[in-house]
Structures are given as C-alpha cells and as structure tokens.
Amino acid sequence: xxxxxxxxxxxxxxxxxxxxxxxxxxxxxxxxxxxxxxxxxxxxxxxxxxxxxxxxxxxxxxxxxxxxxxxxxxxxxxxxxxxxxxxxxxxxxxxxxxxxxxxxxxxxxxxxxxxxxxxxxxxxxxxxxxxxxxxxxxxxxxxxxxxxxxxxxxxxxxxxxxxxxxxxxxxxxxxxxxxxxxxxxxxxxxxxxxxxxxxxxxxxxxxxxxxxxxxxxxxxxxxxxxxxxxxxxxxxxxxxxxxxxxxxxxxxxxxxxxxxxxxxxxxxxxxxxxxxxxxxxxxxxxxxxxxxxxxxxxxxxxxxxxxxxxxxxxxxxxxxxxxxxxxxxxxxxxxxxxxxxxxxxxxxxxxxxxxxxxxxxxxxxxxxxxxxxxxxxxxxxxxxxxxxxxxxxxxxxxxxxxxxxxxxxxxxxxxxxxxxxxxxxxxxxxxxxxxxxxxxxxxxxxxxxxxxxxxxxxxxxxxxxxxxxxxxxxxxxxxxxxxxxxxxxxxxxxxxxxxxxxxxxxxxxxxxxxxxxxxxxxxxxxxxxxxxxxxxxxxxxxxxxxxxx
Numbered sequence: 095x096x097x098x099x100x101x102x103x104x105x106x107x108x109x110x111x112x113x114x115x116x117x118x119x120x121x122x123x124x125x126x127x128x129x130x131x132x133x134x135x136x137x138x139x140x141x142x143x144x145x146x147x148x149x150x151x152x153x154x155x156x157x158x159x160x161x162x163x164x165x166x167x168x169x170x171x172x173x174x175x176x177x178x179x180x181x182x183x184x185x186x187x188x189x190x191x192x193x194x195x196x197x198x199x200x201x202x203x204x205x206x207x208x209x210x211x212x213x214x215x216x217x218x219x220x221x222x223x224x225x226x227x228x229x230x231x232x233x234x235x236x237x238x239x240x241x242x243x244x245x246x247x248x249x250x251x252x253x254x255x256x257x258x259x260x261x262x263x264x265x266x267x268x269x270x271x272x273x274x275x276x277x278x279x280x281x282x283x284x285x286x287x288x289x290x291x292x293x294x295x296x297x298x299x300x301x302x303x304x305x306x307x308x309x310x311x312x313x314x315x316x317x318x319x320x321x322x323x324x325x326x327x328x329x330x331x332x333x334x335x336x337x338x339x340x341x342x343x344x345x346x347x348x349x350x351x352x353x354x355x356x357x358x359x360x361x362x363x364x365x366x367x368x369x370x371x372x373x374x375x376x377x378x379x380x381x382x383x384x385x386x387x388x389x390x391x392x393x394x395x396x397x398x399x400x401x402x403x404x405x406x407x408x409x410x411x412x413x414x415x416x417x418x419x420x421x422x423x424x425x426x427x428x429x430x431x432x433x434x435x436x437x438x439x440x441x442x443x444x445x446x447x448x449x450x451x452x453x454x455x456x457x458x459x460x461x462x463x464x465x466x467x468x469x470x471x472x473x474x475x476x477x478x479x480x481x482x483x484x485x486x487x488x489x490x491x492x493x494x495x496x497x498x499x500x501x502x503x504x505x506x507x508x509x510x511x512x513x514x515x516x517x518x519x520x521x522x523x524x525x526x527x528x529x530x531x532x533x534x535x536x537x538x539x540x541x542x543x544x545x546x547x548x549x550x551x552x553x554x555x556x557x558x559x560x561x562x563x564x565x566x567x568x569x570x571x572x573x574x575x576x577x578x579x580x581x582x583x584x585x586x587x588x589x590x591x592x593x594x595x596x597x598x599x600x601x602x603x604x605x606x607x608x609x610x611x612x613x614x615x616x617x618x619x620x621x622x623x624x625x626x627x628x629x630x631x632x633x634x635x636x637x638x639x640x641x642x643x
Contacts, residue, residue, distance in 0.1 A: 114169075114176040114286045173207055174200070176286045181214040181240050183224065185316045191219050206283040208272060215241060215268045225264050230256050231324040234267075235309060241271045243280070243290040244298060245305035249330040301335040308336045393520040395441050404435050410520045411441070415448045415474045416457070422628055427451045440517045442506060449475065449502040459498060461620045464490060468501075475505035477514070477524040593619045594642040597626070600635040616642060 174197055178187055196213040199205040205213070214220060215237075224236045234255045238246050246252050259267045271277060281287055291298055291306040308325050329336045393410040396403075408431055412421055430447035433439040439447065448454060449471075458470050468489045472480045480486050493501040505511060515521050597615045613634070617625045629636060 114173050114288070170201060173210075173286055176288075177207070177211055177214060180243075180287050181211055182220065183236060183240060183316055185223065187219070193217050193219075207286060208277075208281070208283045211241065211287060212268060212272045215272070216265050221264060229324055230259065231327060234259070235324055235326055237267060237271060239289075239306070239309050241268070241287055242274075242277060243287045244302055245291070245309050245326060246330065247299065247302070247305075252330065304335040304337070305329065392522050395518040407441065407520060408434065408444075411445060411448060414477075414521050415445055416454065417470065417474060419457070421453070422624075422631065424627060424631055425453045425624070427453070441520055442511070442515070442517050445475065445521065446502065446506045449506065450499060455498060456623075464493065468493070471501065471505055473523075475502070475521055476508075476510060477521045595619065595622060595639055596642055597629070597639050598637040599629055600637050 178192070193214060196205065196210055196217075200207070200210045224240075225233050228236070231252055234252050235246060237255070238244060238251075255267055255270070258270055262270075277287075280290065289306060289310065291302040305326060308329070326336065391410075393407050395407055399407070412419070412426070427448055430439060430444055430451075433447075434441075434444040459467050462470070465486065468486055469480060471489070472478060472485075489501060489504065492504050496504075511521075514524070595617055597617065599613045599615070615625055615629075626636065
C-alpha cells in the first residue's frame with residue numbers, strides 16, 4: 095500500500111505506509127450467541143483459515159482470515175486514529191464527537207478492529223454526514239470507499255445496496271459490507287480498511303484506480319465537504335472510467351523568477367438554493383428541492399401535552415393541510431381548534447375538519463382544476479403524490495358521485511392514512527425511500543413541492559397530468575426557479591382570476607397598529623375576496639379598485 099511518486103498527485107498519498115493492524119491477545123471470551131446470525135459468525139471466527147485465495151467451501155457460512163498483528167499500546171492508538179480517518183472520510187472529529195464507548199471496548203478486548211469499524215459506521219456522526227445529508231447513491235459510494243477501500247464497480251452493485259438499504263436500513267447495509275467475504279479476505283478482523291485501489295490488487299479491475307480517484311479527490315479533503323450528489327453516476331451508467339483530474343495548485347505565496355507572487359483567495363458561494371426561495375443555509379441537498387430537510391419533522395399528540403405542544407400541533411396541521419399558507423385569524427377553524435384542545439377531536443379528526451372547512455374549499459376546490467385539486471389532496475392528507483392515472487380517476491369518480499366531503503373523507507378514512515399516520519400524527523411529506531414506491535414517485539413529490547417558502551394556492555393548474563398519464567418523471571422537478579406560480583398573474587389577462595388589481599385603502603382605524611396615511615395592495619383576481627376581508631377586519635376603507643394594465 096506504499097504510495098508512489100506517480101500516484102500521489104491523484105490524492106493517493108497516505109499517512110501510513112503499511113496497513114494498520116492490532117489484536118488484543120487473551121481478550122474477553124465470546125458471549126453467548128442470542129441469534130442464528132451471531133452463532134454463525136462465532137463458529138466461523140473460531141476457524142483459523144489462512145490469508146489469501148481460498149475455497150469458500152472451507153467455511154459453510156462465510157470466510158475469515160487470521161495473521162500476525164501487534165498488541166502494544168502504540169499500535170492500539172494508531173489503529174484508533176486510522177479508523178477514524180478512514181471510516182469518517184478524513185473528517186475532523188471533535189472530542190465530544192468521538193465514540194468513547196467503542197474505544198473503551200476495543201481497549202478491553204471486547205471488540206475486534208472489525209467490530210470497532212462496524213460501530214463507527216453505525217454511529218450518529220457517520221449517519222449525519224454520509225446517510226441523512228447525501229443522496230442514496232452518494233451514500234453507497236462512500237460506504238464502499240470507507241469500508242472496502244474501493245469504489246463501486248458496477249451500477250448493479252449500487253442498485254443491490256440501495257435495495258438492501260430500503261429493506262433493512264443503514265445498519266443492515268453496513269453489516270452486509272463488514273460481514274462480506276471480500277471484507278474478511280482483504281482486511282480480516284484486525285486490519286483497518288484502507289484505499290487499496292492505488293496498488294492495483296489482483297481482485298480489482300484497472301478501472302478501480304480512476305474510480306477511486308474520482309471519490310478521493312485529494313489527501314487533505316473531507317468526504318463530508320465534497321457535496322451530496324453522487325460522483326460516479328455517469329461513469330457507471332456509460333461503463334466508462336472517469337478522467338482523473340489533478341488537484342488544483344495550493345493557494346498561497348510562491349516564488350516565481352526571483353520574486354514572490356501572491357495568489358488571490360476566492361470566497362465560497364453561500365449554500366442557498368438556485369431558486370432564491372429563502373431556504374435555510376445548510377448543507378442538505380433536499381433544501382435545493384424546496385423540502386427543507388430529508389427527514390421531515392413529525393408532530394404527534396401525546397397524553398399530557400401542554401398548551402405549547404397543542405399550539406405546535408395546530409400550526410403544523412394548518413401548514414400541512416393548507417399547503418404552507420399565511421392564515422388570518424378569521425380564516426382559521428376556531429371551533430375545531432377548541433374541540434381538539436379539549437380532547438373531543440383526535441389529530442385525524444382535526445385534519446378532517448380543516449380539510450372540510452370553507453377556507454380549504456375556497457383555496458383548492460373552487461379555484462383549481464379538478465386534477466390539481468386531487469393532486470393537492472394526495473399531498474396534504476397522504477403526504478405523497480398520486481402514483482397512477484387509476485388513482486386520479488378513482489378520486490375523480492368519488493368527487494363527481496359523492497361530492498366534496500366524500501372526496502376529503504376518502505383520504506382521511508383510508509387504510510394508507512391509518513397505517514402511516516394513525517390517529518395522533520399530523521400528515522407530513524413522505525420523501526424517504528419506501529418499499530413498493532418507484533423512483534418516479536419521488537420526482538413527482540418534488541414537483542409538488544413548490545419551494546420552501548411557497549404556498550400551494552398560487553398554482554391553479556395540474557403539475558402532474560402529463561407525468562401520470564405517460565408514467566415518466568415530470569419536467570422541472572429538480573428546480574424551484576421556473577415555477578408556473580411565479581407568473582400566474584399577468585396584466586391584461588382574459589381570465590378574471592389571473593388579472594392583477596390595485597386596491598387603494600384610506601387610513602386605517604385610529605387604534606390600529608398600522609398608522610400609515612394610506613395603502614395600496616396589488617393582488618390577483620382570485621385573492622380579491624380574502625384581501626378585502628383582511629382590509630375590513632383591520633378597519634380600513636377601500637377607496638378604489640383598478641385593474642393593473
């Protein structure tokens with residue numbers, strides 16, 4: 095694994111010239127196996143199978159390796175340092191972020207190096223940086239790099255791990271790699287994983303070198319700072335190895351022709367969305383999609399909730415069901431709120447009451463196309479986009495035959511709602527991977543997410559009619575800049591709801607907090623009624639209403 099002069103420029107420089115290993119002799123005895131999997135692992139660990147190529151029939155369950163490893167304290171400290179550096183992607187770890195319990199178990203001999211590596215890959219530090227804040231394919235790429243010391247070889251390899259991730263979660267994916275025959279043959283139980291593609295091992299193809307170079311980038315960089323998108327998607331899809339790009343020259347003062355020339359420092363652009371949607375400044379790719387974060391915050395009513403908790407539940411219900419609106423006091427469902435606070439209504443029944451309110455009907459039924467209305471019902475009550483044309487046709491029939499109330503109740507009373515949210519949880523955007531859901535459902539969900547600060551009321555036409563009819567991903571799902579709702583109103587439009595009007599208001603009431611001499615509001619035709627209610631509620635007097643030409 096010693097680095098050479100030719101490969102150091104590709105980020106192949108290493109801190110240690112040889113694989114780092116450690117073994118605690120005479121450690122604690124194995125505890126009793128509580129599962130079949132633990133029994134099979136222990137039975138194989140007791141077999142001293144030599145290092146190198148072997149017949150997998152030697153071990154009926156999996157293979158293992160055993161070789162000499164030092165057991166002094168210096169080697170132990172080196173192993174711990176190398177493990178953090180490799181598994182955490184060369185990230186800087188603060189003292190409070192270290193896995194002290196795992197370190198103690200490794201020092202006492204209760205954990206082997208392999209199990210210590212497994213624990214680091216399952217830690218909250220690792221999940222926050224390489225699971226929750228990155229795309230699934232990027233996460234799998236880094237799992238291969240950190241735990242197997244190589245890049246994925248094929249798209250099929252990534253697809254199988256993503257399927258395993260959906261079925262068993264992150265911990266199951268880590269176990270599948272650490273318990274694999276490849277890991278045990280290469281690293282065994284005592285060796286810390288390392289980048290092994292630089293030395294062109296016999297078991298890897300030539301393409302493994304540029305593939306790992308595309309993931310490694312440089313020796314001093316951190317995997318958590320290199321973006322959340324996958325680095326090998328195009329290469330694996332086309333079957334062509336990526337080009338190796340040399341890292342840029344270091345920034346600073348360099349001598350040139352007997353004089354010193356200073357290289358200018360360039361500032362890094364802030365991590366905001368391209369749509370300028372006032373999204374939070376954070377390194378989460380889901381912010382770019384207008385979702386705020388990957389794991390949506392959930393609100394659930396529990397026994398003994400106080401006024402603050404109940405108020406938060408009510409706010410989250412309005413935000414989800416009403417499509418992230420700004421509601422005035424007179425637009426709220428006050429009677430349903432009182433019953434919910436007093437315990438006469440469950441969270442599910444309160445969601446139903448908001449959906450059956452006159453305000454919801456005005457916002458999404460009276461001013462939207464039928465397809466758009468049904469799309470938003472799926473989003474507001476089930477937290478997802480419609481999956482097929484058959485689903486939309488079914489609810490169109492319910493709306494035509496049973497009416498508005500039957501359409502709303504068909505979502506709230508559905509088995510899917512009960513299984514997902516139950517009686518006490520407020521519906522939320524279900525953007526995480528679920529078993530049985532296709533990738534195009536994720537794209538449709540993003541197409542309905544109009545932006546982190548947008549409202550569902552500003553778009554009256556269907557966003558998914560073509561996608562659902564053809565079974566293809568909707569266009570424009572990856573951006574929040576070119577939304578139709580940004581240009582929903584225009585001067586001189588023939589449709590009254592799309593025209594723009596200027597309302598001139600005289601001075602507000604004397605006791606109002608707003609003491610300006612006069613105000614003017616520019617609103618769309620469909621928002622005229624709510625704006626006039628707002629003006630009258632604050633004691634204003636409308637002087638004139640004119641169309642903006």
